[in-house]
Amino acid sequence: MLGSLPRFRQDPLGLLMAGFETCGDVVRFRLLNRSLFLVAHPRDARRVLQDHANQYDKGTRGFRVLRVFLRNGLLTSEGAHWLRQRRTVQPAFHRDRIAGFGDTMTSAAGDLVDEWLRSSSETVNVTADMMRLTLRIVGETLLSTDVSQEADRVGQALHIMLRGANEAISRVVPMPPWWPSRANRRQQAAMRTLDDVILQIIASRRTHSAVAAGTPAASSDDLLSMLMEARDEETGEGMSDAQLRDEVMTIFLAGHETTAIALGWTWHLLGAHPAVRHRVEQVLDQVLEGRPPTIADLPRLGYIEQVVKESMRLYPPAWVVSRRPMTDDVVGGFRIPAGSIVLTSPYVTHRHPDYWTDPARFDPDRFDAVHEVDRPPFAYFPFGGGPRQCIGNTFAMMELVLVVSTIAQRCRLDPTGPHDLGRSPAITLRAATPITMRVSRRAAALA
């Protein structure tokens, strides 16, 4: 009766990988009365996400859950509204405009290292600390506010929302958001808090810039100001307060957990591969000579970027990118009926043996200049692809490389937990157990 639903809820990665290994590039599963197709070949992922993207929408359960929180924001909106928003928001994420956030990223990471090295406890909860760090970075770059303190109501409300969304996606029987359960009431209260705070900040910025019109100092250089200044190319209109709220909430949620998860897995992998970690430290010592990294160093920190990319190959934070075909399609020679669920999966495709030799092995050299040219598009797609590709990918890569460099330059993290942490895929691919590690000051660090 249920088809593969129970297994899909219990161990989706195991099910998808087993399906791929047994059946190949296109696999059909039955979940209750619906068909779910896993599309594992890069050529087919490209068809769904890019070449035929306008034939697919986001009418899947994951997006329905997210839409309750993120409403009409970029991640969850569709059609003409999405396209207008994407064109309006895109310039704010251009490399030159976000370059100024580099210092915020390194100083937040530097503060975390100070805190670790001052603490009497050598063991740290890397999972929790990376969440706190990326929350601080997104808060400061988006709203110029640190929302990562324990007592901060924005930070707390975001955690409640995130937990709620993850739980809702993992439930076998979905609970409608209007059902007056305790969890739903808590989430609605969290959403009201976030709405109030975000709308208040927007209102105060609007008043401030009206009073001080013409004074450049009236606006801060954060993402919110860029969004408030952004204009639709065709109509010249700015965003309404409600739309700004949806975009701010989306960036908060899309922008911090994914990055925290990528960092957590990276520390775990470096801890388990001392030779790679040694090379990371050598590069950092040579390039930085003891001073904190800046974005000007990024071109010479290519090996750190390779490490981060390889970590997201093995553990892509967005482990599936789902779509619903609006009309029948043919993918990889198989008919996919309208209304079914199509999963492209970075997790599965990043292990496709035709494109990755010995796929389970952690090897950052896969991403050196020689090997990267061999790979077709969508053999590696941690940020999705096509028109809906992650708008924050440059921001995220800059943050990942700067944070890893700042921390690895000054301290070393060794595993204290199990070698195999297990995986807990919900919206994002978390480790099943918190990543705990022992921190020690690096003798070679000059800072």
Ligand code: HEM
């Ligand atoms: C390692 C970090 C990140 C990963 C792995 C990641 C992954 C993704 C993926 C796979 C998508 C495409 C979803 C789809 O096609 O359905 C996406 C979309 C999006 N991401 Fe990211 N992301 C990351 C960081 C960020 C950051 C830092 C921001 C903002 C500061 C951000 C904002 C967004 C937004 C707004 C969208 C929706 C874009 C649209 O549909 O137009 N992400 N992300």
